[in-house]
Amino acid sequence: MGRTGAVTLLHRPIRLFLVALCVTPFFASAPLRAGDDEYPGNAFVKPRLALEQSALVPGKTSHMAVVFDISKGWHLYWRNAGDSGMPPQVSFKLPQEVTVGEPQWPAPARHVEGGMLVDYIFEQQLVLIYPVSVSPQAATAKKLSITAELEWLVCSDKCVPGKMSVKSEFDVSPSAGPSRDAELFARTRARHPERWAGRSSAFVATWRERELVIDAPGATHLALYPFESDDNVYPEEMVTAGAAKGGRLRLTYPESATTARTIGGVVAVTRGGKETFHELRLTPAPR
Amino acid sequence: MRRWTRTYPVIAIALLAAAAYVLVPGTAWAGDEGKEAKTAKVGSAAPDFTLKDTDGKEHKLSEYLKQGKTVVLEWFNPGCPFILLHHEKQTTMNDMYTAYKDKNVVFLAINSTHSGHPNYGKDAEAKKKFKMEYPILIDAEGTVGRMYGAKTTPHMFVIDKGGTLRYAGAMDNDERGKKTGSEKVNYVRSALDALLAGKTVAEPETKPYGCSVKYKD
Numbered sequence: 001m002g003r004t005g006a007v008t009l010l011h012r013p014i015r016l017f018l019v020a021l022c023v024t025p026f027f028a029s030a031p032l033r034a035g036d037d038e039y040p041g042n043a044f045v046k047p048r049l050a051l052e053q054s055a056l057v058p059g060k061t062s063h064m065a066v067v068f069d070i071s072k073g074w075h076l077y078w079r080n081a082g083d084s085g086m087p088p089q090v091s092f093k094l095p096q097e098v099t100v101g102e103p104q105w106p107a108p109a110r111h112v113e114g115g116m117l118v119d120y121i122f123e124q125q126l127v128l129i130y131p132v133s134v135s136p137q138a139a140t141a142k143k144l145s146i147t148a149e150l151e152w153l154v155c156s157d158k159c160v161p162g163k164m165s166v167k168s169e170f171d172v173s174p175s176a177g178p179s180r181d182a183e184l185f186a187r188t189r190a191r192h193p194e195r196w197a198g199r200s201s202a203f204v205a206t207w208r209e210r211e212l213v214i215d216a217p218g219a220t221h222l223a224l225y226p227f228e229s230d231d232n233v234y235p236e237e238m239v240t241a242g243a244a245k246g247g248r249l250r251l252t253y254p255e256s257a258t259t260a261r262t263i264g265g266v267v268a269v270t271r272g273g274k275e276t277f278h279e280l281r282l283t284p285a286p287r
Numbered sequence: 288m289r290r291w292t293r294t295y296p297v298i299a300i301a302l303l304a305a306a307a308y309v310l311v312p313g314t315a316w317a318g319d320e321g322k323e324a325k326t327a328k329v330g331s332a333a334p335d336f337t338l339k340d341t342d343g344k345e346h347k348l349s350e351y352l353k354q355g356k357t358v359v360l361e362w363f364n365p366g367c368p369f370i371l372l373h374h375e376k377q378t379t380m381n382d383m384y385t386a387y388k389d390k391n392v393v394f395l396a397i398n399s400t401h402s403g404h405p406n407y408g409k410d411a412e413a414k415k416k417f418k419m420e421y422p423i424l425i426d427a428e429g430t431v432g433r434m435y436g437a438k439t440t441p442h443m444f445v446i447d448k449g450g451t452l453r454y455a456g457a458m459d460n461d462e463r464g465k466k467t468g469s470e471k472v473n474y475v476r477s478a479l480d481a482l483l484a485g486k487t488v489a490e491p492e493t494k495p496y497g498c499s500v501k502y503k504d
Contacts, residue, residue: 083438083499084439084497084500085499114499114500114503115504116433116500116502151463158367158404158498160368229494
């Protein structure tokens with residue numbers, strides 16, 4: 001089914017429903033379901049929107065999250081799902097006074113199946129944090145409405161698709177304090193990787209021919225969650241080589257990696273019982 | 288003592304042979320007999336296998352190759368949304384079967400779901416529901432799946448008539464099933480078209496997408 005077709009078929013009823021909801025404020029924060037028969041995954045994921053601050057402030061940038069609460073025994077996927085699965089897809093319907101930036105993904109967990117494949121997953125909850133900017137022109141508004149259209153694949157021992165729209169009416173105010181979700185944002189940020197600044201404070205990465213060696217002296221456990229790649233540049237044997245006890249991780253990449261612009265991912269380093277997360281981005285030098 | 292020293296090598300060889308038989312089922316290789324490899328590799332001989340379909344009929348890869356067939360393997364699980372995408376929402380597989388069945392191409396779906404999984408045993412029903420005209424082979428032990436390194440459903444493999452694996456990877460470049468026109472590339476069709484024209488497969492390996500194959504742990 002083509003993109004246009006899918007949008008036309010699936011979104012028209014949602015749009016009509018949205019119009020109906022606008023004149024029915026009582027239901028304004030209810031998730032809009034896109035047909036639970038076609039999307040059995042709606043039963044296992046409860047999405048909502050959350051603000052870090054109590055209101056949107058005109059002329060300021062703050063943070064908004066898409067929160068997916070996941071039923072026990074089920075999981076969603078990271079930006080690189082790994083060998084199987086698919087990351088959730090988010091798009092926003094925004095008033096003209098609002099712009100939303102790129103999401104920050106927390107570090108996932110490794111999930112090995114049948115000794116054959118490794119996926120990067122989230123259990124219980126996935127929180128995607130987006131920067132949200134409000135133009136000064138919004139000063140006269142009392143509320144602004146944001147809708148997120150969400151699609152996901154949720155898996156346990158089987159996989160089912162989900163699709164839902166969530167809409168929130170957020171207060172607009174000249175100033176704002178922490179919201180009741182502020183702690184959720186802080187907790188999520190503890191799993192955001194430290195940005196790559198040409199090097200990392202937590203490890204040394206060396207690229208030699210097709211091998212990436214990550215050294216983190218004193219670490220008791222290391223793991224690499226590789227970024228997704230369209231160029232088939234993906235380390236080999238991730239089931240066995242993607243995580244290791246101790247302070248050294250060795251990963252072999254395919255031949256095509258030697259001509260890639262960048263390779264990398266998120267490195268999870270455990271030291272003194274504490275796990276921290278760090279970006280890694282390298283340009284592989286040709287032989 | 289002397290008798291034992293003679294007997295030991297015989298016992299050792301017998302044990303090794305028994306171990307090889309138990310551990311490496313299908314040690315014969317379709318296109319390159321005598322050579323051993325643990326898993327399928329693009330550019331190398333495709334490992335031979337024999338599996339039964341939903342009607343109990345046996346299918347042997349090397350037999351198809353002897354007949355000069357090009358073989359397409361599709362890793363399959365009727366409970367997976369990506370299989371539904373290509374068999375129900377879109378008719379990718381049936382369309383492909385129709386387009387190539389008279390061009391000496393054989394299609395085999397293989398289900399490596401283990402027998403304890405809720406999706407196990409639903410292939411005969413699925414074959415009817417999806418109107419599939421090619422067989423679904425049952426690999427509940429996952430032996431053939433592991434031999435080919437099948438990770439997802441679908442995970443596609445194309446074997447040329449000489450028995451060499453020429454393509455392994457995704458069905459297409461559209462895991463969300465939303466692309467249309469020239470934006471969408473079906474890698475299996477591209478591989479088949481190249482092979483049937485005697486050309487090299489331009490993209491011999493891609494990253495497959497789909498549900499995980501439900502292997503026995």
